[in-house]
Amino acid sequence: MKRVKVKQAYVKNMKQQNPLILEEAIEGAQKLQEGEIIALYTQQGEFLAQAYTGRQNKGMGWVLTWKQTDTINQAFFKQKLLTAMNKRRSYYQDEETTAFRMFNGEGDGIGGLIIDYFDGYYVMQWYSEGIYAFKNWVIQVFDELGDYQGIYEKKRFDTKGQYVEDDDFVKGVRGAFPLIVKENGMNYAVYLNDGAMVGIFLDQRDVRKALRDKYAKEKHVLNTFSYTGAFSVAAALGGADKTTSVDLAKRSKHKTIEQFSINDIDFEQQDIIVMDVFDYFKYAKRKQLRFDVVVLDPPSFARSKKRTFRTAKDYPELIENAIDLLEKNGVIIASTNTASFGMKKFKDMILRGFQAKQKQYTILEEFSLPGDFAVDKHFKQGDYLKVAVLQVKD
Incomplete structure:
Protein backbone atom coordinates (compact mmCIF):
# COMPACT_ATOMS: atom_id res chain seq x y z
CA MET A 1 0.00 0.00 0.00
CA LYS A 2 1.34 3.38 -1.00
CA ARG A 3 1.79 5.88 1.82
CA VAL A 4 0.84 9.47 0.94
CA LYS A 5 0.79 12.72 2.89
CA VAL A 6 -2.18 15.04 3.31
CA LYS A 7 -1.38 18.74 3.23
CA GLN A 8 -1.85 20.40 6.60
CA ALA A 9 -4.68 22.68 5.46
CA TYR A 10 -6.86 19.64 4.66
CA VAL A 11 -6.20 17.51 7.74
CA LYS A 12 -9.06 18.99 9.77
CA ASN A 13 -11.57 18.21 7.02
CA MET A 14 -10.34 14.64 6.84
CA LYS A 15 -10.45 14.21 10.62
CA GLN A 16 -14.10 15.21 10.41
CA GLN A 17 -14.47 12.04 8.30
CA ASN A 18 -15.41 13.62 5.00
CA PRO A 19 -14.84 10.64 2.67
CA LEU A 20 -14.06 12.61 -0.50
CA ILE A 21 -10.37 13.14 -1.26
CA LEU A 22 -9.54 16.33 -3.15
CA GLU A 23 -6.64 16.38 -5.60
CA GLU A 24 -5.22 19.53 -4.05
CA ALA A 25 -5.16 17.91 -0.59
CA ILE A 26 -2.59 15.24 -1.49
CA GLU A 27 1.14 15.72 -1.93
CA GLY A 28 2.23 14.28 -5.29
CA ALA A 29 -1.37 13.51 -6.27
CA GLN A 30 -0.54 13.68 -9.98
CA LYS A 31 1.81 10.71 -9.59
CA LEU A 32 -0.89 8.41 -8.26
CA GLN A 33 -2.43 5.92 -10.67
CA GLU A 34 -6.13 5.07 -10.96
CA GLY A 35 -7.21 2.26 -8.65
CA GLU A 36 -4.29 2.47 -6.22
CA ILE A 37 -5.02 1.70 -2.57
CA ILE A 38 -3.32 4.35 -0.46
CA ALA A 39 -2.74 5.08 3.22
CA LEU A 40 -3.20 8.73 4.17
CA TYR A 41 -1.01 10.36 6.82
CA THR A 42 -0.44 13.83 8.21
CA GLN A 43 2.86 15.61 7.67
CA GLN A 44 3.79 14.50 11.19
CA GLY A 45 3.18 10.83 10.39
CA GLU A 46 -0.25 10.42 12.05
CA PHE A 47 -2.49 7.88 10.30
CA LEU A 48 -5.74 9.30 8.90
CA ALA A 49 -7.42 6.77 6.60
CA GLN A 50 -7.13 4.16 3.87
CA ALA A 51 -8.52 5.07 0.47
CA TYR A 52 -8.42 4.37 -3.25
CA THR A 53 -7.65 6.72 -6.12
CA GLY A 54 -10.43 7.26 -8.64
CA ARG A 55 -10.75 10.61 -10.36
CA GLN A 56 -14.22 11.93 -11.05
CA ASN A 57 -15.72 15.39 -11.13
CA LYS A 58 -15.97 15.52 -7.33
CA GLY A 59 -12.39 14.64 -6.47
CA MET A 60 -9.54 12.17 -6.89
CA GLY A 61 -10.65 9.32 -4.68
CA TRP A 62 -12.63 8.09 -1.71
CA VAL A 63 -11.82 6.94 1.81
CA LEU A 64 -12.66 3.27 2.29
CA THR A 65 -11.94 3.00 6.01
CA TRP A 66 -10.81 5.18 8.91
CA LYS A 67 -9.20 2.15 10.60
CA GLN A 68 -5.52 1.36 10.15
CA THR A 69 -6.14 -2.28 11.06
CA ASP A 70 -8.54 -2.97 8.17
CA THR A 71 -7.23 -4.81 5.12
CA ILE A 72 -8.57 -3.60 1.79
CA ASN A 73 -9.21 -6.75 -0.21
CA GLN A 74 -12.05 -8.70 -1.78
CA ALA A 75 -13.36 -9.70 1.65
CA PHE A 76 -13.57 -6.01 2.62
CA PHE A 77 -15.66 -5.23 -0.47
CA LYS A 78 -17.82 -8.28 0.17
CA GLN A 79 -18.59 -7.11 3.69
CA LYS A 80 -19.64 -3.65 2.46
CA LEU A 81 -21.90 -5.12 -0.21
CA LEU A 82 -23.52 -7.71 2.06
CA THR A 83 -24.16 -5.09 4.74
CA ALA A 84 -25.88 -2.91 2.14
CA MET A 85 -28.00 -5.82 0.94
CA ASN A 86 -29.06 -6.72 4.46
CA LYS A 87 -30.11 -3.13 5.17
CA ARG A 88 -32.44 -3.35 2.18
CA ARG A 89 -33.99 -6.71 2.99
CA SER A 90 -37.44 -5.15 3.25
CA TYR A 91 -37.09 -3.80 -0.31
CA TYR A 92 -36.21 -7.23 -1.67
CA GLN A 93 -39.33 -8.62 0.00
CA ASP A 94 -41.71 -5.89 -1.22
CA GLU A 95 -43.80 -7.26 -4.10
CA GLU A 96 -45.22 -3.79 -4.84
CA THR A 97 -41.76 -2.24 -5.45
CA THR A 98 -39.29 -4.26 -7.52
CA ALA A 99 -36.75 -1.51 -8.33
CA PHE A 100 -34.54 0.21 -5.76
CA ARG A 101 -30.99 1.29 -4.95
CA MET A 102 -29.03 -1.59 -3.50
CA PHE A 103 -25.72 0.26 -2.99
CA ASN A 104 -25.33 4.03 -2.81
CA GLY A 105 -21.66 4.89 -3.11
CA GLU A 106 -20.07 6.61 -0.10
CA GLY A 107 -23.37 6.23 1.79
CA ASP A 108 -22.67 2.50 1.87
CA GLY A 109 -18.92 2.84 2.30
CA ILE A 110 -17.48 2.78 -1.23
CA GLY A 111 -17.66 6.11 -3.05
CA GLY A 112 -17.86 6.01 -6.83
CA LEU A 113 -19.93 2.80 -7.02
CA ILE A 114 -23.70 2.76 -7.44
CA ILE A 115 -25.75 -0.45 -7.80
CA ASP A 116 -29.45 -0.48 -8.62
CA TYR A 117 -31.76 -3.48 -8.56
CA PHE A 118 -34.46 -4.01 -11.21
CA ASP A 119 -36.56 -7.14 -10.63
CA GLY A 120 -33.73 -9.66 -10.62
CA TYR A 121 -31.23 -7.57 -12.59
CA TYR A 122 -28.43 -5.42 -11.20
CA VAL A 123 -27.06 -2.29 -12.84
CA MET A 124 -23.61 -1.23 -11.63
CA GLN A 125 -22.52 2.35 -12.24
CA TRP A 126 -18.78 3.02 -12.14
CA TYR A 127 -17.84 6.67 -11.74
CA SER A 128 -14.08 6.43 -12.28
CA GLU A 129 -11.45 4.19 -13.80
CA GLY A 130 -10.18 3.75 -10.26
CA ILE A 131 -13.31 2.10 -8.90
CA TYR A 132 -13.67 0.10 -12.12
CA ALA A 133 -10.34 -1.54 -11.28
CA PHE A 134 -12.17 -3.35 -8.45
CA LYS A 135 -14.91 -4.70 -10.72
CA ASN A 136 -13.91 -8.34 -10.34
CA TRP A 137 -14.07 -8.11 -6.54
CA VAL A 138 -17.60 -6.74 -6.77
CA ILE A 139 -18.81 -9.25 -9.36
CA GLN A 140 -17.39 -12.11 -7.28
CA VAL A 141 -19.74 -11.22 -4.43
CA PHE A 142 -22.78 -11.51 -6.68
CA ASP A 143 -21.50 -14.74 -8.17
CA GLU A 144 -21.10 -16.25 -4.69
CA LEU A 145 -24.67 -15.30 -3.85
CA GLY A 146 -25.89 -16.45 -7.26
CA ASP A 147 -29.27 -14.85 -6.81
CA TYR A 148 -29.66 -12.69 -9.92
CA GLN A 149 -30.88 -12.90 -13.49
CA GLY A 150 -28.23 -10.68 -15.03
CA ILE A 151 -25.79 -7.85 -14.47
CA TYR A 152 -25.45 -4.67 -16.53
CA GLU A 153 -23.03 -1.79 -16.06
CA LYS A 154 -22.70 1.91 -16.86
CA LYS A 155 -19.19 3.33 -17.18
CA ARG A 156 -19.26 7.07 -16.45
CA PHE A 157 -15.61 7.99 -16.71
CA ASP A 158 -14.42 8.97 -20.16
CA THR A 159 -11.93 11.85 -20.42
CA LYS A 160 -14.73 14.44 -20.60
CA GLY A 161 -16.56 12.98 -17.62
CA GLN A 162 -19.28 11.56 -19.83
CA TYR A 163 -20.83 8.13 -20.15
CA VAL A 164 -18.69 5.52 -21.94
CA GLU A 165 -20.74 4.03 -24.78
CA ASP A 166 -20.24 0.29 -24.66
CA ASP A 167 -22.13 -2.98 -24.49
CA ASP A 168 -23.63 -2.63 -21.01
CA PHE A 169 -24.22 -6.36 -20.49
CA VAL A 170 -21.78 -8.03 -18.06
CA LYS A 171 -23.03 -11.56 -17.34
CA GLY A 172 -26.00 -13.78 -16.54
CA VAL A 173 -29.07 -13.77 -18.78
CA ARG A 174 -29.63 -10.81 -21.07
CA GLY A 175 -32.86 -9.03 -20.25
CA ALA A 176 -35.89 -8.82 -22.53
CA PHE A 177 -36.61 -5.11 -22.80
CA PRO A 178 -38.58 -3.26 -21.82
CA LEU A 179 -38.33 -4.83 -18.40
CA ILE A 180 -41.47 -3.94 -16.45
CA VAL A 181 -40.75 -3.07 -12.81
CA LYS A 182 -43.14 -2.04 -10.07
CA GLU A 183 -42.96 1.02 -7.83
CA ASN A 184 -45.60 1.22 -5.12
CA GLY A 185 -47.83 -0.85 -7.40
CA MET A 186 -47.26 1.34 -10.48
CA ASN A 187 -45.64 -0.15 -13.59
CA TYR A 188 -42.59 1.38 -15.25
CA ALA A 189 -40.71 0.25 -18.35
CA VAL A 190 -36.91 0.25 -18.08
CA TYR A 191 -34.16 -0.45 -20.58
CA LEU A 192 -30.96 -1.51 -18.85
CA ASN A 193 -29.09 -1.74 -22.18
CA ASP A 194 -29.95 1.68 -23.58
CA GLY A 195 -27.32 4.21 -22.56
CA ALA A 196 -26.68 6.03 -19.32
CA MET A 197 -30.31 6.44 -18.21
CA VAL A 198 -32.63 3.44 -17.96
CA GLY A 199 -36.03 5.19 -18.01
CA ILE A 200 -36.82 6.06 -14.40
Whole structure:
Protein backbone atom coordinates (compact mmCIF):
# COMPACT_ATOMS: atom_id res chain seq x y z
CA MET A 1 0.00 0.00 0.00
CA LYS A 2 1.34 3.38 -1.00
CA ARG A 3 1.79 5.88 1.82
CA VAL A 4 0.84 9.47 0.94
CA LYS A 5 0.79 12.72 2.89
CA VAL A 6 -2.18 15.04 3.31
CA LYS A 7 -1.38 18.74 3.23
CA GLN A 8 -1.85 20.40 6.60
CA ALA A 9 -4.68 22.68 5.46
CA TYR A 10 -6.86 19.64 4.66
CA VAL A 11 -6.20 17.51 7.74
CA LYS A 12 -9.06 18.99 9.77
CA ASN A 13 -11.57 18.21 7.02
CA MET A 14 -10.34 14.64 6.84
CA LYS A 15 -10.45 14.21 10.62
CA GLN A 16 -14.10 15.21 10.41
CA GLN A 17 -14.47 12.04 8.30
CA ASN A 18 -15.41 13.62 5.00
CA PRO A 19 -14.84 10.64 2.67
CA LEU A 20 -14.06 12.61 -0.50
CA ILE A 21 -10.37 13.14 -1.26
CA LEU A 22 -9.54 16.33 -3.15
CA GLU A 23 -6.64 16.38 -5.60
CA GLU A 24 -5.22 19.53 -4.05
CA ALA A 25 -5.16 17.91 -0.59
CA ILE A 26 -2.59 15.24 -1.49
CA GLU A 27 1.14 15.72 -1.93
CA GLY A 28 2.23 14.28 -5.29
CA ALA A 29 -1.37 13.51 -6.27
CA GLN A 30 -0.54 13.68 -9.98
CA LYS A 31 1.81 10.71 -9.59
CA LEU A 32 -0.89 8.41 -8.26
CA GLN A 33 -2.43 5.92 -10.67
CA GLU A 34 -6.13 5.07 -10.96
CA GLY A 35 -7.21 2.26 -8.65
CA GLU A 36 -4.29 2.47 -6.22
CA ILE A 37 -5.02 1.70 -2.57
CA ILE A 38 -3.32 4.35 -0.46
CA ALA A 39 -2.74 5.08 3.22
CA LEU A 40 -3.20 8.73 4.17
CA TYR A 41 -1.01 10.36 6.82
CA THR A 42 -0.44 13.83 8.21
CA GLN A 43 2.86 15.61 7.67
CA GLN A 44 3.79 14.50 11.19
CA GLY A 45 3.18 10.83 10.39
CA GLU A 46 -0.25 10.42 12.05
CA PHE A 47 -2.49 7.88 10.30
CA LEU A 48 -5.74 9.30 8.90
CA ALA A 49 -7.42 6.77 6.60
CA GLN A 50 -7.13 4.16 3.87
CA ALA A 51 -8.52 5.07 0.47
CA TYR A 52 -8.42 4.37 -3.25
CA THR A 53 -7.65 6.72 -6.12
CA GLY A 54 -10.43 7.26 -8.64
CA ARG A 55 -10.75 10.61 -10.36
CA GLN A 56 -14.22 11.93 -11.05
CA ASN A 57 -15.72 15.39 -11.13
CA LYS A 58 -15.97 15.52 -7.33
CA GLY A 59 -12.39 14.64 -6.47
CA MET A 60 -9.54 12.17 -6.89
CA GLY A 61 -10.65 9.32 -4.68
CA TRP A 62 -12.63 8.09 -1.71
CA VAL A 63 -11.82 6.94 1.81
CA LEU A 64 -12.66 3.27 2.29
CA THR A 65 -11.94 3.00 6.01
CA TRP A 66 -10.81 5.18 8.91
CA LYS A 67 -9.20 2.15 10.60
CA GLN A 68 -5.52 1.36 10.15
CA THR A 69 -6.14 -2.28 11.06
CA ASP A 70 -8.54 -2.97 8.17
CA THR A 71 -7.23 -4.81 5.12
CA ILE A 72 -8.57 -3.60 1.79
CA ASN A 73 -9.21 -6.75 -0.21
CA GLN A 74 -12.05 -8.70 -1.78
CA ALA A 75 -13.36 -9.70 1.65
CA PHE A 76 -13.57 -6.01 2.62
CA PHE A 77 -15.66 -5.23 -0.47
CA LYS A 78 -17.82 -8.28 0.17
CA GLN A 79 -18.59 -7.11 3.69
CA LYS A 80 -19.64 -3.65 2.46
CA LEU A 81 -21.90 -5.12 -0.21
CA LEU A 82 -23.52 -7.71 2.06
CA THR A 83 -24.16 -5.09 4.74
CA ALA A 84 -25.88 -2.91 2.14
CA MET A 85 -28.00 -5.82 0.94
CA ASN A 86 -29.06 -6.72 4.46
CA LYS A 87 -30.11 -3.13 5.17
CA ARG A 88 -32.44 -3.35 2.18
CA ARG A 89 -33.99 -6.71 2.99
CA SER A 90 -37.44 -5.15 3.25
CA TYR A 91 -37.09 -3.80 -0.31
CA TYR A 92 -36.21 -7.23 -1.67
CA GLN A 93 -39.33 -8.62 0.00
CA ASP A 94 -41.71 -5.89 -1.22
CA GLU A 95 -43.80 -7.26 -4.10
CA GLU A 96 -45.22 -3.79 -4.84
CA THR A 97 -41.76 -2.24 -5.45
CA THR A 98 -39.29 -4.26 -7.52
CA ALA A 99 -36.75 -1.51 -8.33
CA PHE A 100 -34.54 0.21 -5.76
CA ARG A 101 -30.99 1.29 -4.95
CA MET A 102 -29.03 -1.59 -3.50
CA PHE A 103 -25.72 0.26 -2.99
CA ASN A 104 -25.33 4.03 -2.81
CA GLY A 105 -21.66 4.89 -3.11
CA GLU A 106 -20.07 6.61 -0.10
CA GLY A 107 -23.37 6.23 1.79
CA ASP A 108 -22.67 2.50 1.87
CA GLY A 109 -18.92 2.84 2.30
CA ILE A 110 -17.48 2.78 -1.23
CA GLY A 111 -17.66 6.11 -3.05
CA GLY A 112 -17.86 6.01 -6.83
CA LEU A 113 -19.93 2.80 -7.02
CA ILE A 114 -23.70 2.76 -7.44
CA ILE A 115 -25.75 -0.45 -7.80
CA ASP A 116 -29.45 -0.48 -8.62
CA TYR A 117 -31.76 -3.48 -8.56
CA PHE A 118 -34.46 -4.01 -11.21
CA ASP A 119 -36.56 -7.14 -10.63
CA GLY A 120 -33.73 -9.66 -10.62
CA TYR A 121 -31.23 -7.57 -12.59
CA TYR A 122 -28.43 -5.42 -11.20
CA VAL A 123 -27.06 -2.29 -12.84
CA MET A 124 -23.61 -1.23 -11.63
CA GLN A 125 -22.52 2.35 -12.24
CA TRP A 126 -18.78 3.02 -12.14
CA TYR A 127 -17.84 6.67 -11.74
CA SER A 128 -14.08 6.43 -12.28
CA GLU A 129 -11.45 4.19 -13.80
CA GLY A 130 -10.18 3.75 -10.26
CA ILE A 131 -13.31 2.10 -8.90
CA TYR A 132 -13.67 0.10 -12.12
CA ALA A 133 -10.34 -1.54 -11.28
CA PHE A 134 -12.17 -3.35 -8.45
CA LYS A 135 -14.91 -4.70 -10.72
CA ASN A 136 -13.91 -8.34 -10.34
CA TRP A 137 -14.07 -8.11 -6.54
CA VAL A 138 -17.60 -6.74 -6.77
CA ILE A 139 -18.81 -9.25 -9.36
CA GLN A 140 -17.39 -12.11 -7.28
CA VAL A 141 -19.74 -11.22 -4.43
CA PHE A 142 -22.78 -11.51 -6.68
CA ASP A 143 -21.50 -14.74 -8.17
CA GLU A 144 -21.10 -16.25 -4.69
CA LEU A 145 -24.67 -15.30 -3.85
CA GLY A 146 -25.89 -16.45 -7.26
CA ASP A 147 -29.27 -14.85 -6.81
CA TYR A 148 -29.66 -12.69 -9.92
CA GLN A 149 -30.88 -12.90 -13.49
CA GLY A 150 -28.23 -10.68 -15.03
CA ILE A 151 -25.79 -7.85 -14.47
CA TYR A 152 -25.45 -4.67 -16.53
CA GLU A 153 -23.03 -1.79 -16.06
CA LYS A 154 -22.70 1.91 -16.86
CA LYS A 155 -19.19 3.33 -17.18
CA ARG A 156 -19.26 7.07 -16.45
CA PHE A 157 -15.61 7.99 -16.71
CA ASP A 158 -14.42 8.97 -20.16
CA THR A 159 -11.93 11.85 -20.42
CA LYS A 160 -14.73 14.44 -20.60
CA GLY A 161 -16.56 12.98 -17.62
CA GLN A 162 -19.28 11.56 -19.83
CA TYR A 163 -20.83 8.13 -20.15
CA VAL A 164 -18.69 5.52 -21.94
CA GLU A 165 -20.74 4.03 -24.78
CA ASP A 166 -20.24 0.29 -24.66
CA ASP A 167 -22.13 -2.98 -24.49
CA ASP A 168 -23.63 -2.63 -21.01
CA PHE A 169 -24.22 -6.36 -20.49
CA VAL A 170 -21.78 -8.03 -18.06
CA LYS A 171 -23.03 -11.56 -17.34
CA GLY A 172 -26.00 -13.78 -16.54
CA VAL A 173 -29.07 -13.77 -18.78
CA ARG A 174 -29.63 -10.81 -21.07
CA GLY A 175 -32.86 -9.03 -20.25
CA ALA A 176 -35.89 -8.82 -22.53
CA PHE A 177 -36.61 -5.11 -22.80
CA PRO A 178 -38.58 -3.26 -21.82
CA LEU A 179 -38.33 -4.83 -18.40
CA ILE A 180 -41.47 -3.94 -16.45
CA VAL A 181 -40.75 -3.07 -12.81
CA LYS A 182 -43.14 -2.04 -10.07
CA GLU A 183 -42.96 1.02 -7.83
CA ASN A 184 -45.60 1.22 -5.12
CA GLY A 185 -47.83 -0.85 -7.40
CA MET A 186 -47.26 1.34 -10.48
CA ASN A 187 -45.64 -0.15 -13.59
CA TYR A 188 -42.59 1.38 -15.25
CA ALA A 189 -40.71 0.25 -18.35
CA VAL A 190 -36.91 0.25 -18.08
CA TYR A 191 -34.16 -0.45 -20.58
CA LEU A 192 -30.96 -1.51 -18.85
CA ASN A 193 -29.09 -1.74 -22.18
CA ASP A 194 -29.95 1.68 -23.58
CA GLY A 195 -27.32 4.21 -22.56
CA ALA A 196 -26.68 6.03 -19.32
CA MET A 197 -30.31 6.44 -18.21
CA VAL A 198 -32.63 3.44 -17.96
CA GLY A 199 -36.03 5.19 -18.01
CA ILE A 200 -36.82 6.06 -14.40
CA PHE A 201 -35.12 7.95 -11.58
CA LEU A 202 -35.53 5.83 -8.47
CA ASP A 203 -34.83 8.68 -6.04
CA GLN A 204 -38.27 10.23 -6.73
CA ARG A 205 -40.21 7.17 -5.55
CA ASP A 206 -41.71 8.79 -2.44
CA VAL A 207 -42.64 11.96 -4.35
CA ARG A 208 -44.45 10.04 -7.08
CA LYS A 209 -46.40 8.14 -4.43
CA ALA A 210 -47.40 11.40 -2.73
CA LEU A 211 -48.55 12.86 -6.06
CA ARG A 212 -50.68 9.79 -6.72
CA ASP A 213 -52.13 9.47 -3.23
CA LYS A 214 -52.58 13.11 -2.16
CA TYR A 215 -52.48 15.67 -4.94
CA ALA A 216 -53.67 14.27 -8.28
CA LYS A 217 -57.32 13.31 -7.85
CA GLU A 218 -59.61 15.22 -10.24
CA LYS A 219 -56.75 17.63 -11.05
CA HIS A 220 -55.07 18.78 -14.25
CA VAL A 221 -51.36 18.07 -13.72
CA LEU A 222 -48.53 19.68 -15.70
CA ASN A 223 -45.32 17.63 -15.64
CA THR A 224 -42.36 19.69 -16.90
CA PHE A 225 -38.97 18.18 -17.86
CA SER A 226 -41.04 15.01 -17.95
CA TYR A 227 -38.41 12.58 -19.35
CA THR A 228 -40.43 9.32 -19.70
CA GLY A 229 -43.51 10.64 -17.94
CA ALA A 230 -43.12 8.85 -14.60
CA PHE A 231 -44.83 11.65 -12.64
CA SER A 232 -47.61 11.77 -15.23
CA VAL A 233 -48.27 8.06 -14.77
CA ALA A 234 -48.45 8.53 -11.00
CA ALA A 235 -50.88 11.43 -11.43
CA ALA A 236 -53.11 9.51 -13.84
CA LEU A 237 -53.22 6.50 -11.52
CA GLY A 238 -54.12 8.90 -8.72
CA GLY A 239 -57.26 9.94 -10.55
CA ALA A 240 -56.08 13.07 -12.35
CA ASP A 241 -58.61 14.41 -14.84
CA LYS A 242 -55.74 14.97 -17.26
CA THR A 243 -51.97 15.15 -17.43
CA THR A 244 -49.74 17.27 -19.66
CA SER A 245 -46.13 16.12 -20.09
CA VAL A 246 -43.55 18.49 -21.58
CA ASP A 247 -39.94 17.64 -22.48
CA LEU A 248 -37.54 18.85 -25.16
CA ALA A 249 -36.21 15.37 -26.04
CA LYS A 250 -37.97 13.87 -29.04
CA ARG A 251 -37.89 10.35 -27.66
CA SER A 252 -39.73 11.48 -24.54
CA LYS A 253 -43.03 11.19 -26.42
CA HIS A 254 -42.89 7.51 -27.34
CA LYS A 255 -41.31 6.68 -23.98
CA THR A 256 -44.18 8.42 -22.18
CA ILE A 257 -46.77 6.70 -24.37
CA GLU A 258 -45.18 3.39 -23.42
CA GLN A 259 -45.34 4.18 -19.68
CA PHE A 260 -49.03 5.06 -19.94
CA SER A 261 -49.78 1.96 -21.98
CA ILE A 262 -48.25 -0.55 -19.58
CA ASN A 263 -50.47 0.92 -16.85
CA ASP A 264 -53.61 0.60 -19.03
CA ILE A 265 -53.97 4.38 -19.25
CA ASP A 266 -55.35 5.79 -22.49
CA PHE A 267 -52.48 7.98 -23.62
CA GLU A 268 -54.66 9.66 -26.22
CA GLN A 269 -56.56 11.29 -23.36
CA GLN A 270 -53.30 12.85 -22.13
CA ASP A 271 -51.20 15.66 -23.65
CA ILE A 272 -47.61 14.70 -24.45
CA ILE A 273 -45.67 17.63 -25.88
CA VAL A 274 -42.12 17.78 -27.26
CA MET A 275 -41.06 21.36 -26.62
CA ASP A 276 -38.62 23.44 -24.62
CA VAL A 277 -40.27 23.93 -21.23
CA PHE A 278 -39.78 27.70 -21.25
CA ASP A 279 -41.31 27.91 -24.72
CA TYR A 280 -44.24 25.88 -23.43
CA PHE A 281 -44.73 28.31 -20.55
CA LYS A 282 -45.08 31.14 -23.09
CA TYR A 283 -47.46 29.07 -25.21
CA ALA A 284 -49.62 28.12 -22.22
CA LYS A 285 -49.87 31.75 -21.10
CA ARG A 286 -50.95 32.85 -24.57
CA LYS A 287 -53.60 30.13 -24.64
CA GLN A 288 -54.61 30.93 -21.03
CA LEU A 289 -54.12 27.31 -19.98
CA ARG A 290 -54.41 26.57 -16.26
CA PHE A 291 -53.27 23.68 -14.10
CA ASP A 292 -54.04 22.54 -10.58
CA VAL A 293 -50.64 20.92 -10.03
CA VAL A 294 -47.29 21.74 -11.67
CA VAL A 295 -44.29 19.41 -11.28
CA LEU A 296 -40.89 21.15 -11.60
CA ASP A 297 -38.07 18.60 -11.70
CA PRO A 298 -35.40 20.03 -14.03
CA PRO A 299 -31.89 18.69 -14.57
CA SER A 300 -29.18 20.63 -12.75
CA PHE A 301 -27.92 21.86 -16.11
CA ALA A 302 -29.58 21.82 -19.52
CA ARG A 303 -28.83 23.51 -22.81
CA SER A 304 -31.12 24.00 -25.77
CA LYS A 305 -30.58 26.03 -28.95
CA LYS A 306 -32.17 29.05 -27.30
CA ARG A 307 -30.96 29.01 -23.72
CA THR A 308 -28.90 27.44 -20.98
CA PHE A 309 -30.61 26.45 -17.74
CA ARG A 310 -28.72 26.27 -14.45
CA THR A 311 -30.68 25.39 -11.34
CA ALA A 312 -28.62 27.60 -9.04
CA LYS A 313 -29.35 30.65 -11.20
CA ASP A 314 -32.65 30.00 -12.95
CA TYR A 315 -34.92 28.13 -10.51
CA PRO A 316 -36.75 31.28 -9.29
CA GLU A 317 -37.79 31.93 -12.89
CA LEU A 318 -39.22 28.40 -13.06
CA ILE A 319 -41.32 29.13 -9.97
CA GLU A 320 -42.57 32.39 -11.50
CA ASN A 321 -43.64 30.63 -14.68
CA ALA A 322 -45.43 27.91 -12.73
CA ILE A 323 -47.34 30.48 -10.66
CA ASP A 324 -48.60 32.12 -13.86
CA LEU A 325 -50.26 28.85 -14.90
CA LEU A 326 -51.79 27.81 -11.59
CA GLU A 327 -55.46 27.59 -10.78
CA LYS A 328 -56.62 29.12 -7.50
CA ASN A 329 -54.91 27.43 -4.52
CA GLY A 330 -52.80 25.42 -6.94
CA VAL A 331 -49.89 23.20 -5.96
CA ILE A 332 -46.26 23.23 -7.17
CA ILE A 333 -44.04 20.20 -6.59
CA ALA A 334 -40.62 21.87 -6.67
CA SER A 335 -37.63 19.55 -6.93
CA THR A 336 -33.91 19.72 -7.57
CA ASN A 337 -31.12 17.14 -7.58
CA THR A 338 -28.34 19.75 -7.50
CA ALA A 339 -25.79 18.72 -4.87
CA SER A 340 -23.98 22.05 -4.59
CA PHE A 341 -26.51 23.61 -2.18
CA GLY A 342 -28.86 22.51 0.59
CA MET A 343 -32.55 22.80 1.36
CA LYS A 344 -32.17 26.24 2.96
CA LYS A 345 -30.79 27.77 -0.24
CA PHE A 346 -33.39 25.94 -2.30
CA LYS A 347 -36.15 27.43 -0.17
CA ASP A 348 -34.59 30.85 -0.71
CA MET A 349 -34.86 30.31 -4.48
CA ILE A 350 -38.50 29.31 -4.11
CA LEU A 351 -39.16 32.40 -1.98
CA ARG A 352 -37.58 34.70 -4.59
CA GLY A 353 -39.84 33.27 -7.26
CA PHE A 354 -42.96 33.86 -5.17
CA GLN A 355 -41.86 37.35 -4.13
CA ALA A 356 -41.39 38.31 -7.78
CA LYS A 357 -45.06 37.45 -8.31
CA GLN A 358 -46.12 38.98 -4.99
CA LYS A 359 -47.63 35.67 -3.94
CA GLN A 360 -47.60 33.78 -0.67
CA TYR A 361 -47.50 30.04 -0.18
CA THR A 362 -47.53 27.22 2.31
CA ILE A 363 -45.07 24.31 2.30
CA LEU A 364 -47.32 21.25 2.61
CA GLU A 365 -44.47 18.73 2.92
CA GLU A 366 -40.83 18.15 2.07
CA PHE A 367 -38.90 15.18 0.71
CA SER A 368 -35.27 14.13 0.54
CA LEU A 369 -33.75 10.84 -0.61
CA PRO A 370 -35.72 7.65 0.10
CA GLY A 371 -34.43 5.08 2.58
CA ASP A 372 -32.55 2.92 0.08
CA PHE A 373 -30.37 5.91 -0.91
CA ALA A 374 -28.02 5.68 2.07
CA VAL A 375 -26.19 8.91 2.90
CA ASP A 376 -22.89 9.46 4.72
CA LYS A 377 -23.66 12.03 7.41
CA HIS A 378 -20.17 13.51 6.99
CA PHE A 379 -20.71 14.16 3.26
CA LYS A 380 -23.61 16.57 2.87
CA GLN A 381 -23.38 16.69 -0.92
CA GLY A 382 -24.48 13.07 -0.99
CA ASP A 383 -27.92 14.06 0.31
CA TYR A 384 -28.66 15.86 -2.94
CA LEU A 385 -32.43 15.56 -3.47
CA LYS A 386 -34.58 18.43 -2.26
CA VAL A 387 -38.35 18.52 -2.85
CA ALA A 388 -40.93 20.94 -1.48
CA VAL A 389 -44.68 20.67 -2.10
CA LEU A 390 -46.03 24.22 -2.21
CA GLN A 391 -49.60 25.51 -2.15
CA VAL A 392 -50.22 29.03 -3.37
CA LYS A 393 -52.32 31.23 -1.10
CA ASP A 394 -54.99 33.02 -3.14
